[in-house]
Amino acid sequence: MLSREEWLPLARKLDWDYSYVREDEVFPEVISGRPWLPHSEWEEWEESFKTSYREYVDNQYEKDMAVYAVRDAVGRLENIQKLAAPWTNGLKVHAAALALAEFTGVIGNLRGARFGRDSAWRTMATFGALDEYRHTQIPLLLFHQLVHWDSQFDWAHKFYHTNNWFAVAARHFFDELTVGQNAIEFHIATNFVLETGFTNLQFVGLASLARESSDHMFERMVTSIQTDEARHAQIGHPVLATVMKHDPKYVQYLVDKWFWRSWRLFSILTGLSVDYLTALDQRPYSFKEFMEEWIIDQFLRTLDEFGLKKPWYWDTFEDELDIYHHMIYASAYTYRATLWFNFVMPGPAERKWLRQKYPKYWDDMDAVWDQVSERWRNVAPGPLNEFAVHGTAMPTFCDLCQLPLSGGTPRKNSARVLLHEGRKYIFCSEPCQWIFLQEPERYASHKDIVKRVLSGEAPAQLPNLLTEYFRLTPDTWGKDVHSGDYDWLGARKTSGA
Amino acid sequence: MVITTGSEPEKPLALSLKEFMPIPLYGFLQGDTVGLLIMAEEGDTVQTLARKLQDAASLRVAGRDQVQVVYNGKTMDPTMTIAQAGLEALDRFDVITG
Numbered sequence: 001m002l003s004r005e006e007w008l009p010l011a012r013k014l015d016w017d018y019s020y021v022r023e024d025e026v027f028p029e030v031i032s033g034r035p036w037l038p039h040s041e042w043e044e045w046e047e048s049f050k051t052s053y054r055e056y057v058d059n060q061y062e063k064d065m066a067v068y069a070v071r072d073a074v075g076r077l078e079n080i081q082k083l084a085a086p087w088t089n090g091l092k093v094h095a096a097a098l099a100l101a102e103f104t105g106v107i108g109n110l111r112g113a114r115f116g117r118d119s120a121w122r123t124m125a126t127f128g129a130l131d132e133y134r135h136t137q138i139p140l141l142l143f144h145q146l147v148h149w150d151s152q153f154d155w156a157h158k159f160y161h162t163n164n165w166f167a168v169a170a171r172h173f174f175d176e177l178t179v180g181q182n183a184i185e186f187h188i189a190t191n192f193v194l195e196t197g198f199t200n201l202q203f204v205g206l207a208s209l210a211r212e213s214s215d216h217m218f219e220r221m222v223t224s225i226q227t228d229e230a231r232h233a234q235i236g237h238p239v240l241a242t243v244m245k246h247d248p249k250y251v252q253y254l255v256d257k258w259f260w261r262s263w264r265l266f267s268i269l270t271g272l273s274v275d276y277l278t279a280l281d282q283r284p285y286s287f288k289e290f291m292e293e294w295i296i297d298q299f300l301r302t303l304d305e306f307g308l309k310k311p312w313y314w315d316t317f318e319d320e321l322d323i324y325h326h327m328i329y330a331s332a333y334t335y336r337a338t339l340w341f342n343f344v345m346p347g348p349a350e351r352k353w354l355r356q357k358y359p360k361y362w363d364d365m366d367a368v369w370d371q372v373s374e375r376w377r378n379v380a381p382g383p384l385n386e387f388a389v390h391g392t393a394m395p396t397f398c399d400l401c402q403l404p405l406s407g408g409t410p411r412k413n414s415a416r417v418l419l420h421e422g423r424k425y426i427f428c429s430e431p432c433q434w435i436f437l438q439e440p441e442r443y444a445s446h447k448d449i450v451k452r453v454l455s456g457e458a459p460a461q462l463p464n465l466l467t468e469y470f471r472l473t474p475d476t477w478g479k480d481v482h483s484g485d486y487d488w489l490g491a492r493k494t495s496g497a
Numbered sequence: 498m499v500i501t502t503g504s505e506p507e508k509p510l511a512l513s514l515k516e517f518m519p520i521p522l523y524g525f526l527q528g529d530t531v532g533l534l535i536m537a538e539e540g541d542t543v544q545t546l547a548r549k550l551q552d553a554a555s556l557r558v559a560g561r562d563q564v565q566v567v568y569n570g571k572t573m574d575p576t577m578t579i580a581q582a583g584l585e586a587l588d589r590f591d592v593i594t595g
Contacts, residue, residue, distance in 0.1 A: 331531035334556050368530055368557045375556055393553035394534035396523055405523070405532035413525040415532055417589045424587040426523055426532075450534055454521055 008052055012120045015039060032115040033184025035247045042242060045118035047234045056127050060134065063224050067138060075142060075217035077149055085342070085481045087213045090277035092152050092341035094206070094218075095143040096159035097166075097269055098135070101174050105132035108178035108186040112235065115183040121235060125187075128232035135225050142221060152476050155340040162471040163458070165338060165449045166268075169402035172446065173265050177258070184239060188251065189258040191236025195229050197259070197299040198266040203229060205270060205290045212282040240306060248307065253438065255303065256311040260431040263317060264401045271325030272332075275357075276343075280350050286357035288321045313431045320407075322360040327406035330368045334391045336478035337466055344481045345372065347488045364410040373489060381485035389484060392462065397448040398428035400436045407432075420444065520579065520586050524550040527593040528558040537579050544575035546584075547592045567591040 002010075018026060029036040051059075080088065109132055112125030143156040159167050177189055203226035210219035244251050267287075274287040296318075300310055311317065333343045346354060346369060355362040372389065379388040396405045398415075407428035408414030416433055418425045420440060427433040436443050452458040458469045466472045519536035524546075526533075533553045537546055543566045551560050566573045566582075568590045573582045584590060 327530040330557065364528065365530075367528060367559075371555075371557055371559055389556065391553075391556055396532040396534050405525075406530055410528050410530055412527075413529075413532060413591075415523065415525065415589060417523070417587070426587070426589065450521075453534075 004052070008050060011052070012050065012123050013043075014119045015043065027115055027117060029182075031111065031182050032117060033182035033186075035243065035250070037117070037242070037246060039117060041246070042117040042121070045121050045238045045242065047120065047124055047238060049124070049231050049234060051127065051231070053127075056130070060130070060228075063227065064134070067220060067224050070217060070220040071142060077146065079217065080146060080215075081149070083213060083215055084279045084282075086277040086279065086344045087215060087282075088150070089152075089341040089343070089481065090273035091143070091215070091218060092150075092155060093269060093273060093277075094202075095139055095153055095156035096340060097170055098202075099139040099143075099156050100136065100160040101170065102132045102135035102139075104174045104178040105129075105190065106136065108132075108181060108190055109232070111181070112183045112187055116187070116235075116239075117183070121187075121239065124232065124235050125183075128235060131228035131232050134228065138221055138225065142217065151473075152340050152342075154476070158471065159340070163449075163452075164340070164470040164472070165397065165402070165404075168449060169397075170265065172402045173261055176442075177261075184243060185254060187236045187239045188243070188254050191233045192240050192302075193236075193255060193258040194262050195233035196236065196302060197295055198262045198270075199226070199229050199233075200294045200298075201266055201270045201290060205294070206273065208284060209274060209278050209282070212284055213278060237306075244306060244308075251306075252308055255308055256313070256431075257435050257438065259299075259311050260313065260317070260435065261401065263320075264403055264432075267320070267325045268328050268403070272329050275325065275354065276329050276346060276350075280353055283353070287325060288357060291321055311431075313434075316429065316431065322358050323365075323409055324406065326354070326358065326361070326365050327410065328404060330365065330372070331395065331404050331406050332478075333480075334372060334389075335395055336480065337386070337390060337462075337472070338470060339478040340472060340476055342479050342481045345369065345376075345484075345486060347486055361409055368410065376484040376486070377489055379484070381483055381489075383479065383483045385484065386479050389480070394450060394453065394460075396426070396450050398432050399425040399446070399448050399451075400427055400432035400443060402446075402448055403428065520584070522546070522579075522584060523587065523589045524553070525589065525591045526550050526554045526558055527591065529554045530557060532589075537584070539578065539580045541579050542575060543573040543577050543579060543582055546579055546590065547575070550590075550592050561594055564592050564594060567593055 023039060024036060106129045109125045109129035113122050113129055116122040116125050140156055143153050146153040160171060177194070178186060181189070203222045207219045207222045207226070210216070210222065240251055271287040274283065274290065303310060332339060333345065336343045351366060351369060355366070375389045379385045397403065398405060405413065405415045405426065405428050414429050416427050416430065418427065418433055418436070421444070423444070425436065427436065447455065447457070449458065453460050453465070459465045466477055519538060522535045522537050524533050524535040533550065535546065535549050535553060537549065541549075547564050547566050551558070551564070566575065568582060568584060568588065
């Protein structure tokens with residue numbers, strides 16, 4: 001009987017020559033990806049985990065049992081109800097954005113499992129697909145039990161099935177990254193850029209915040225997920241290394257494109273939780289500090305190891321670290337009914353901390369919060385007055401990332417209009433416009449929320465837009481966690497509740 | 498498009514529908530955190546346009562009297578209509594502190 005060391009390499013590296021069909025028919029470029037290379041260029045493909053299916057199943061079983069045990073011990077409703085209200089609203093962001101995004105990762109990995117160019121790659125991508133299926137099911141399981149307590153948690157299931165503006169942006173991102181992507185671009189973009197860089201923010205960073213916030217269920221969940229990510233993220237490195245030998249310019253383009261696209265989405269997903277939805281005394285670091293450690297230090301080192309340069313817009317990115325997610329949070333707070341989670345206004349202590357962490361532009365953000373605070377002072381606190389402290393004009397969105405036009409700084413918004421083949425497009429930033437112009441045929445026909453409203457596809461009136469198009473209800477649309485009732489606002493009119 | 502009355506089909510009204518069609522514009526108010534869609538009318542003055550944007554953003558940015566409208570890098574005369582200023586649907590304009 002063969003030992004493990006004898007049979008595993010044979011099982012993992014099971015490629016053969018085709019006799020009745022050409023290799024480029026088995027692996028068409030359109031779905032395997034470019035550059036199309038004969039298998040001889042891929043046969044050295046290797047990764048370090050070298051897991052067998054049996055080992056994979058045994059490991060995953062143990063991890064699942066550990067998650068169940070933690071759920072039974074500290075994941076009950078009474079445990080969740082003890083958490084700070086802003087934190088539970090951060091959970092709603094992740095519950096919605098994470099679960100079905102992971103499911104799109106199943107599809108992307110299955111594409112690699114069929115159209116990856118070496119059998120070891122295909123084996124690993126099969127495990128990757130199983131991982132992502134697990135990452136779909138765990139949050140659905142854990143968050144669904146909370147629906148009867150708080151209906152906003154229903155968005156774990158519902159989010160991607162709506163035309164909520166943030167769902168449109170997230171779908172635009174994940175559809176391109178995973179669902180409609182060829183195997184090479186999928187594995188470089190997802191494994192190398194997203195999982196080597198940004199999911200560390202989501203899983204490692206948020207795990208430590210969850211620990212500080214005493215949310216041991218969420219901490220355990222994301223830590224368990226991260227152990228899978230660390231393994232299947234390894235697929236991207238040997239894919240990238242092979243393509244680098246033949247078309248380094250293309251690899252640089254993919255890295256530049258996907259780093260920016262990932263930054264845009266994750267600055268919101270993670271940035272808002274770290275700097276606003278975590279209680280001040282439970283924040284071990286700022287979002288920017290975490291980005292500096294995980295992205296600026298570690299990711300740049302990885303790029304250097306592969307002979308890649310930092311993306312051409314790096315100065316813009318570094319500048320945005322000080323301001324972009326703050327612009328988004330203030331904008332979203334003032335349009336909170338367009339989202340499915342609740343917000344908190346930063347008070348004097350939070351703003352002092354934010355000024356310390358983000359001195360470069362905080363004066364401008366402080367002026368915005370002064371103005372919003374003043375509005376709450378002038379109306380009575382209470383749920384009935386939510387819409388008196390809410391935007392009424394239509395906010396605008398980028399034609400590439402589909403996120404609000406909140407690029408640049410409050411003094412100088414970086415939005416730019418482009419006339420392309422007779423149609424006007426607007427982008428939040430130069431990198432978003434650059435990505436569009438690299439493959440306009442890929443993006444040009446997609447309509448952002450504003451264009452849908454203008455074309456009559458979506459309702460123009462805010463109440464109809466919220467209920468009919470964004471699929472929100474008075475119970476589920478976002479509110480101020482405290483209904484504007486903050487001690488630090490001082491004496492005001494009597495409650496309007 | 499020209500509106501005509503039923504009783505006097507041969508005599509078109511002096512007003513065209515175009516004058517009533519709102520023109521969607523991307524407005525960026527200095528100090529604000531997001532661009533807003535402003536529905537302007539062709540006959541609106543640049544000053545009116547600035548006021549519309551300031552009103553729309555007033556939850557986040559305090560109103561100011563002395564402002565300028567910048568379009569295509571140039572400061573617009575506040576008394577001009579937006580048609581005279583050359584603003585067209587889905588253009589960007591900025592309102593900055595003067």
